[in-house]
Amino acid sequence: xxxxxxxxxxxxxxxMWLLIRMKLHPNRVQLSSQTNPSLxxxxxxxxxxxxxxxxxxPTITSSAEVTQxxxxxxxGKHLSDLAGTVDGVIVMAKLQKEDTNWVGEHLxxxxxxxxxxxxxxxxLYTSVNKGKESMVxxxxxIDNYFTLPxxxxxxxxxxxGYPTGWHTDAPEYDNVNSVRMLKLDFVQRSxxxxxxxxxxxxxxxxxxxxxxxxxxxxxxxxxxxDAWRYIFNNTDIPSxxxxxxxxxxxxxRDQVRARPLEDYQRYRQWLLDTELSDEVSGRVxxxxxxxxxxxxxxx
Ligand SMILES: *[C@@H]1O[C@H](CO)[C@@H](O)[C@H](O)[C@H]1NC(C)=O
Ligand SMILES: *[C@@H]1O[C@H](CO)[C@@H](O)[C@H](O)[C@H]1NC(C)=O
Numbered sequence: 001x002x003x004x005x006x007x008x009x010x011x012x013x014x015x016m017w018l019l020i021r022m023k024l025h026p027n028r029v030q031l032s033s034q035t036n037p038s039l040x041x042x043x044x045x046x047x048x049x050x051x052x053x054x055x056x057x058p059t060i061t062s063s064a065e066v067t068q069x070x071x072x073x074x075x076g077k078h079l080s081d082l083a084g085t086v087d088g089v090i091v092m093a094k095l096q097k098e099d100t101n102w103v104g105e106h107l108x109x110x111x112x113x114x115x116x117x118x119x120x121x122x123x124l125y126t127s128v129n130k131g132k133e134s135m136v137x138x139x140x141x142i143d144n145y146f147t148l149p150x151x152x153x154x155x156x157x158x159x160x161g162y163p164t165g166w167h168t169d170a171p172e173y174d175n176v177n178s179v180r181m182l183k184l185d186f187v188q189r190s191x192x193x194x195x196x197x198x199x200x201x202x203x204x205x206x207x208x209x210x211x212x213x214x215x216x217x218x219x220x221x222x223x224x225x226d227a228w229r230y231i232f233n234n235t236d237i238p239s240x241x242x243x244x245x246x247x248x249x250x251x252x253r254d255q256v257r258a259r260p261l262e263d264y265q266r267y268r269q270w271l272l273d274t275e276l277s278d279e280v281s282g283r284v285x286x287x288x289x290x291x292x293x294x295x296x297x298x299x
Contacts, residue, residue: 117135126139150252241291
């Protein structure tokens, strides 16, 4: 029997989407949901006061380990000669057990700020592990607001491979390739650039705050209206928010500073106070970042 090709295409796209949602979503963020138990007991009071704990950016140490024989970039330059040549920083959240040495080894031209969320003895850490990577992203911006480099790249901690790196759509799902391929002048012109191009999941209408049908798996969507009022301090809540998923993006210093420091402090306060699970509060930010950095709700 002949099947209309449009039907086949639609079925394929829907199947892929379902597959990705059901099978892969739980793996999308490496940080596990380790909410501090003492914080849980405090949650109803909603009066957490955050004391900043981060320190100056660590100096790049790993570039010294780069051997000149093996590490040569596309232009034939030795990576060790590139150390610190980009006026930019890679901001990352990691668990203690995760190996992020690849950042300094393969992207030595960037500064990096890698926060360990579950070890307060680490060089950079957050006092609370909440809201997945968003706590780290906001903490970096808040603590470095007046000394930001020109470009900020927010990345996840695992480097590459499938399926763990599925949300990185550079060749080999490799974040090193993703950063290397980034056009820095475009980041400066655009202000915000999502590192993912593939539409699914997220586009074109993942979050619909006024959707009539209640679906249990759409908790971040249900949380969006309240969160919007607090985060953006207005009631102009869009009917649709759509952006390629996964919270890996680059922004310019100017775009970050288009908002006052107090805005970012307020966002983090929401994260500290919310009783939503990490999975949900992290996902709320996942669909807010592009709006925070000046883009339309549907990107
Ligand atoms: C926490 O970080 C410190 C400093 O990097 C390290 O010495 C210590 O072993 C880490 N703790 C755990 C439990 O891994
Ligand atoms: C929120 O918006 C109101 C009304 O526009 C304004 O008066 C208030 O200062 C804003 N609050 C913050 C924290 O920006």
